[in-house]
Amino acid sequence: MVSESGRTPAVEPRRFFLERFGLSENQLEGVLGSAIAREVDFADLYFEFTTVESFSLEESTVKKATKDVSQGVGVRAVAGDKTGYAHSDDVSLENLRLAARTAQAIAREGSDVGPVAVSVQRPTHDLYRLDRPPIEVALTDKIALLNQIDIAARRHDPRIVNVLASLTVVEKRVLVASSQGYIVGDVQPLIRVSVACIAQDGSNRRQGSSGGGGRSQFDYLLEADRAVDFARQAAAQAIRNLSAVDAPAGEMTVVLGPGWPGVLLHEAVGHGLEGDFNRKKTSAFAGRIGERVASELCTVIDDGTIANRRGSLNVDDEGTPTGRTVLIENGILRGYLQDKMNAKLMGMAPTGNGRRESYAHMPMPRMTNTFMLAGETPPEDIIRSVSSGLYASYFGGGQVDITNGKFVFSASEAYLIEDGKITRPVKDATLIGNGPDALTRIKLVGSDLQLDTGIGTCGKDGQSVPVGVGMPTVRIDGMTVGGTAA
């Protein structure tokens, strides 16, 4: 929703970039014109100015601070399924024209069609309007936060021998000018704190980790003791891991805790439902819309419009407003995630999922915040229902082969379930499954939907973008756990 207040996030970035690079709107229209030849469907310019600040603490000392400022422009021309792309960190009219001609070379016949008129649009959403952007918060406050984390983690237990904590603050300004007649900008704040604790007992050394953030004010980390809680959670996880036994190996019943274990959805179905893989028919989900791919308890959504979430955006990196896409409804495959090019080629509508890491990268369909809706079973009942299995509550990363559908995600905090009770912690183990089949094995869905705390980064084709996941507690019957205790 566009707010009634005076701040207009759409106009600000436009003025910012035009002034910064000494360009006029007419000149942009002229450059778009030279990027769009007769065979080109559309062309766009993506201006970016990003500041990244980071602080890290180890051995109870904040001894490292870094700041990076990067700026540039990416010029793209799309003709059918062909993309021409050129980018430069040296933004001048001359370089823009050169980039436009380079990008346009993808089309067989090149000829300038003259300027393309664009009109200014405001993003439909205003999901992260902040009174005080985190980048403007005093450096000393940021450093103080890391020191608090260190103290909280060490207080949790004397066996915590080291705390590694970092704070990253990003402000990304973008402006998209499209030959389809619009120009739209956004200012995207992002904060993230990460904590890793090392616990040691004799020669036994274990690790625990936690963290969170979002497109939020810096104070978000201080409210409700959030950052300090991340520290305690990481410390508690490291301490529990000190008594971890070998993880089991083989197929068994697995209960996933709420929140971050939703990385299951990201790997098992999310990537496989990205439009590019389905247009090319290289995804295990290609051509399966309308088919059952999950138990009827499962409804999976990708939603880029949740206020202040790490995976949210007012507009995607092609200038399309983000949306809420139902991927799976009561177990039936309903939709794909689309950028402009793949949507057009598949005769579908863009879903606002065209994202890119930076001006130096081409957009492609990516997830935003991907989660499963809550069910009806109390989470305690789900655990009680399992006589023997694994309960996993925290994960490291995951990966998927979208063509054969096989995916993994690695538990960094997991326990045995024995006679309906969570018992001993187990060592790290990777869980493996088959995307089109894994969610059909979901037998119970909890009433406790949680979104993750804001730590996810998704990699695809060498590009990293921030994402969110979420899930209630779920029980999956028959998932392979890759421990050593065969």
Place this chain on the structure above:
Amino acid sequence: MSDWSLEDIAGFVLDEARRAGAAAADVMVAEGDSLSTAVRLGEVEKLKRARGKHLGLRVFLDHRSAVTSSSDFSRDSLVNLARETCSLARVVEADEYGGLPDPAELAREIPDLDLFHPREVSAEEGLALARKAEAAALHSDPRISNSEGGEFDCETRHAVYASTLGFRGSFRTSSFGISVVPVAAENGQMQRDYWYSAKRDFAELEDAEEIGRTAARRTLRRLGARRVPTQQVPVVFEAEMAASLLRHLAGAVSGYALYKGMSFLSGKLGETIAPSFVTVVDDGLMRRGLGSRPFDGEGVRTRRTVIVDRGKLESYLFDSYSARKLQAQTTGNAARSIGDAPHVGSHNLYLEAGTTSTQEILHSVKRGLYVTELIGHGVNPVTGDYSRGAAGVWIEDGELTHPVEEITVAGNLLKIFQDIEMVGSELNFRAATVSPVIKIAQMTVAGA
């Protein structure tokens, strides 16, 4: 400042840093040009050209340090960068170990490692190579029904490093690559795999058609994959996969992992961690090496370091900071991304070839797994616990039988290195980290 050389810019930034109060500083400046082309099913899919530059400045005020970086090389911006770096350094806490390397460690001369072979490649030529490689894959078997495409990429890079110790060094590199990802289908199952070639010199690239055919073979051998029951068996790692074990080893011998208490090899220096036929080397000076550099990210001379010498953990890898933290000497392994302080990275890392052929290794396995793909991040650096998703080919009575998938391989890296039973005789320097085929005596395979 467009008429300034990178060296001039580096010198200017160091002067500005001093003026802003830095007691010591170093700067890394790099610029590059790249072309990236892709075809899919014979049609042009992507054409990308880029020019980029980036500068990173690190300053020390007393023992406080900060790093900033920017792609804006205007005079005002650089002056501002120097000031801002110094302000940033003033707010962090002092670290007595911080600082530039011991001047005695700096590279005195810059060896020519033959890393730069500029060759103009037009978009048409790049696309033609990508198309040729993909076509060879598509035509090699009717079951290759689809493709994620063929790609050709090339890049040149010019990097300059300078510090207030008086060091000035620069070097240029080139790289060229061809890759193909075919998709095969049979009986409702779809599989993909890949193959590639990457070289400093265009003329040394493997034949495009051969790359395509290899990619097709690798993809076809996965068709019909099924699961196997959970069991403990010998596991043979294909060369590409064996190299991933060396990357885990490199992570564990990094001075940073060690002083942070995040290495399963902490306190093991001088101990036997593998059988006597295992020697692992990191070499920064290999001619035309994909991981070679004439000096490291702090201007320190690069060298050849034996990490594991006939089974014994002989050396860790250090930059100057992590070395000081652990009362050791830098090994010239400061890796530096422009916008960050140095960390430790390997250069050309390899396991020395053994004497056993792949055939002999496979023949030695009564029943086991030949791993051709690993996915996921299931390695715990602190404990060495290892659990990753895998795909490969099942071995029965010394012969490769059917492909397998949706399984995991698990163990602990300390034991995995101890349990290396055989090392293959073929070592091909096709990437910065390479290994021959290796056989691990026993790991847990989890499946159906």
